[in-house]
Amino acid sequence: MDRPAGPTGPMKSSPVVEHDLHAFVDGALDAARRKEVQNHLDRNPDAAEAVSRLMAQRQLLRSTLAPIADEPVPQRLQLGTLLAQRQAPPTRHWRWAAAVLVALGAGSVGGWQVRDRWEAVDVAANGAASGAANGAANGAAGGAANGVVALAGEARSSYLAYASETPEDLDRERLLRVVSDKLRRPVEIPDLSAAGYRFAGGRLVATAHGPAGMFFYDRADGTRMAVMLRPMTIEKEAPMLAQASGAIGGYSWAMRGLGYSVVGTESPTTLHPVADEVRRQAREKSST
Secondary structure (H helix, E strand, C coil): CCCCCCCCCCCCCCCCCHHHHHHHHHCCCCHHHHHHHHHHHHHCHHHHHHHHHHHHHHHHHHHHHHHHHCCCCCHHHCHHHHHHHHCCCCHHHHHHHHHHHHHHHHHHHHCHHHHHHHHHHHHHHHHHHHHHHHHHHHHHHHHHHCCHHHHHHHHHHHHHHHCCCCCCECCHHHHHHHHHHHHCCCCCCCCCHHHCCEEEEEEEEEECCEEEEEEEEECCCCCEEEEEEEECCCCCCEEEEEEEECCEEEEEEEECCEEEEEEECCCHHHHHHHHHHHHHHHHHHHHC
16 A cells, blocks of 8 residues: 655754754754754844853863863873883782871871861862852853953944944945954945945944944934944854843844944844844855
């Protein structure tokens, strides 16, 4: 008997779970699944923020452990040394056993005399361990503050400082040359006319992480928003993350080592499609 025909049409993607988020951070997903996870992050700000923290922690571990990974293996831990130790005569083990017995005998007499000192040492050791743990946590937080979160804050600050002024440079070609030279990579000014925004000029801005290019756009009603770009030292690939402080907010992300931030005073529902368009154009440009 013939089997019934199976269902036709495209297969539904499986739900995005925590394993997918970790694989996204590690770059272990194929192109199709990575796109599905990226779409999920675009729709879920909480998941995008969690991925941003994971990326910061990953970069922190890499930068912390890199010097150790580059060190040569000590002679005492090399395979030849370990094999030689296993093949050595066992007589020295009896000497160690005798030494342990002597130490135990001495300890039964003097142990109580040094008890208080050991307790003090334990307290100090616990304090040091707690301090190290807090330091690692603070380091991870610092790593996050140097990535997309920092980019968003710098974009808001620059927007607040310059949005009300006449843009420094209205010549697109000259501005592109200046910004590309300072950022040491070719950049493009997004075309947002289809979204209702006219290019109004731009300028170089200084940030805590180096120079950035800021491009301003005006709507017909006079509302101004901006797109800021700067190279990323960490979180060179990061999903789009919503950020706001007071009346100024927007969306920030990183792609191929370049950070992007769309910032303005409009609502998230207005700025999100604009950010999507900026990212779409950047992806198309990088693929050519």
